[in-house]
Amino acid sequence: MAAKNAFYAQSGGVTAVINATACGIIETARKHPEQIGKVYAGRNGIIGALTEDLIDTSAESDADIAALKNTPAGAFGSCRYKLKSLEENRAQYERLIEVFKAHDIGYFFYNGGGDSADTCHKVSQLGEAMGYPIQAIHVPKTMDNDLPHTDCCPGFGSVAKYTAVSIREAGFDLASMALTSTKVFILEVMGRHAGWTAAAGGLAAEKEGDDPHIILFPEVVFDQEKFLARVKECVDSYGYCTIVASEGIKNAEGKFVADAGTTDAFGHTQLGGVAQTLATMIKSSLGLKYHYAIADYLMRSARHIASGTDLEQAYAVGKAAVEMAAAGKGGVMVSIVRESDEPYEWSIGEAPLDQVANVEKKMPADFITGDGFHITDACRRYLAPLIAGEHYPEYVNGLPQYVKLKNVAVPKKTGKSFEI
């Protein structure tokens, strides 16, 4: 049997290490020429498949592909675009098959989170549903760490490390300044639905009084009175107060705290962000001077402080996906299996896609302390190994060297366009 080509796409919000997964996939595919021909990447994710905008990764040198391991974000472009169900939009799937057939694609590697697992699952069923058999393998990626059936998600460990390092550093700053200046510092972190990212900040607190003093999780209903009392308590005890706040915290009415109440000069509601809302609250109720930082994309693109564990796992899931495909598998997600906490040992596993798609892994209740303001030892045991290890990019003239690929287009063959 002649080798089939592979399609690879990056999906959803990118991370500091998703390109390490791409590197694992392409380098490993190059070692299996009997089973896998060329790896075609979708320009801007699955949209590249629908519009037949494919990138020929074989045009990239080995050195550039290796450099992907140390380059943040998505080298081929990603997208926020979810395929509808087969019933809702059959034309999308027919188009996919048309493009796959034209380019002799037999493997589908989809690198993303929960929504992408769902898409990957649908593609894996194209053989049965539409007579085009394809080995579809989901390769996990999400800073949100919310995929089931895997110990963790590549991309999360680096965000976690960024949060813990940043709040430790800011805490040293606050401790220096608190007597005559800023008494409260808030670090706002991404994560609308789950508190994994905020929780990771808690790793910086190794003993009583260490930063951060307070963590605000989306899993815990925000209680203004209790929160302000805790802030005051910290300032009284430690001289200052450091807070990691998830952007997704909600009040008792289920409303995002970030949306609560500011309007611009024209009377429009202003989404000011949670840090600003909390800061204003602290200033007006306790009269304390504050500062806040909003990490936003900096946290998920911070390859310069990526977690060694995360980087290793990101590469490993890419490599494993290709090895599974070469061994004839499909319809699965590559997973990370924790063998032991300390020392942290893990191996590669797999989970059937129908068990992964559309299931969200929440933080276990026993990972949050009784008062709702910090992480437990169980959480610490889970998180600690995920931020371990440093793997710095190369620097030239003081700046990290990140690769920009040539991204040569594969000549179109279908002769048809497709509206997105």
Place this chain on the structure above:
Amino acid sequence: MAAKNAFYAQSGGVTAVINATACGIIETARKHPEQIGKVYAGRNGIIGALTEDLIDTSAESDADIAALKNTPAGAFGSCRYKLKSLEENRAQYERLIEVFKAHDIGYFFYNGGGDSADTCHKVSQLGEAMGYPIQAIHVPKTMDNDLPHTDCCPGFGSVAKYTAVSIREAGFDLASMALTSTKVFILEVMGRHAGWTAAAGGLAAEKEGDDPHIILFPEVVFDQEKFLARVKECVDSYGYCTIVASEGIKNAEGKFVADAGTTDAFGHTQLGGVAQTLATMIKSSLGLKYHYAIADYLMRSARHIASGTDLEQAYAVGKAAVEMAAAGKGGVMVSIVRESDEPYEWSIGEAPLDQVANVEKKMPADFITGDGFHITDACRRYLAPLIAGEHYPEYVNGLPQYVKLKNVAVPKKTGKSFEI
């Protein structure tokens, strides 16, 4: 002549490398026991001198003092507190002399920015003005880079590196996502009066199209129409737009853009920050999806990505201050003298304090491009060496190891208190 003790204080906003200066001072003083006895640090800066709250640094081990080099922020506490003039508050100076006499202090090392240089200058005149001769040496520190008579200010290079690294990384993220998601990213950086910090972001742009696409300086009057046109131009050309904005930009009326027009639910003016104001402007005028990050204290405490040049210079100015003192000097600021741009060569110099105090170094006009949106080659030549080199802290369990000193108090001797 018996060795006199030294007083050392950290002043104003702390930086990623001010403790490296403390390390340089204490390690060097330990090598000059004939001239310098103990180094007493002010707890919370000059306030520690006024309240006789001195820290005995001789109680710290050599290893802990060495670890200061890799620890951000102010290990002895800093403060925002400016001494009045001798005419306005003679009691402050009498108190200083009382404390200095009681603890046999003959050297005054003041580690700070412009205001601190002014204080240091006043202290250096105590001999003439009040009969208490003391060798006062100013040791430069400020992320604002606004001290005159020195090539740069320790603390700035690391902030500069943080900005350049962060916007490069965020730019890679944007490039990946722009087709279906975020088209504009704004990084808000500290710096109310001068654009040095924002300018540093420009170093990440090595060729046409590189991030950041736009820099907003406080030196350039903000013109909303011109700005929005440039944003649109970038999105049209590159698919997205990355912006580094100084918090201090002002409009034609001289009003901070950050203060322009949002009110909270109670009708109070809301200081939303410049990033949010710009983002709202972009959304409502151009309809583009945005994200923004606010670096705030993270940028000045980010020891994990400190500049090697900056760290080296921070240590060197501390060392030189003690060597100058041991050689009998006073009334000067230690300075950094640029010998050549490429390769960057520098030496230690000195500047008379009366020429330093209350003089602010602005960005030269020829450092900003004609359109007001980027840096020139001259600026690049000046800035590039300041961010060069990496010097990582030690990590344990994935977290940087920063020292917390014992900070043992020196027994009080004056028997008097002093109200701050």
